[in-house]
Amino acid sequence: EVQLLESGGGLVQPGGSLRLSCAASGFTFSAYAMSWVRQAPGKGLEWVSATTDNGDASYYSDSVKGRFTVSRDNSKNILYLQMNSLRAEDTAIFYCARGAYCSSTTCIFDSWGQGTLVTVSA
């Protein structure tokens, strides 16, 4: 069974940093692209970042580019999201998601974690 377990969320002040982790199990982690998707309270879904299966390429939404960095450790089956210069508008549940059914450029998400809440507030 595919399992994705996020951790690392919490309360952080504006301008602060936080690192999220997503521990994967039940599948060959190194064979899949992975993404982070967030959802602000009461709002819709927003794709944040993605990385290829071997981590050699990363992609970001315009809203986080230059502030967030995605990485992965395929030896430990863990996906990371380093978030710097956090803003109030980054407050959201952050989900990690497995990529699947890819087009020539990108993938959708066939498995999701339960999410971790990040709150940016003074």
Add this chain to the structure above:
Amino acid sequence: DIQMTQSPSTLSASVGDRVTITCRASQSISSWLAWYQQKPGKAPKLLIYKASFLESGVPSRFSGSGSGTDFTLTISSLQPEDFATYYCQQYTSHSRTFGQGTKVEIK
């Protein structure tokens, strides 16, 4: 970036109703469209990919159609467990944008 617009934003329906949700892309995305279902407090669940392909384990009352810029998700006979919010998502560009969501409520 490609914009995705869903309609309606909210839909009131009864058990047994046929329900249709529309998603429109700001430019052609061929068939690179997915649909998700999300229930309160839960992660989204993939229903449909490549516009019309049913994800494994998803009931056959769900179906998707369309190509280019206009797409639909249809629930042939609404069941109590189908009351949820539905999102479309394009995946032809790296921005992989979502629609704003359609909440299906009990009438």
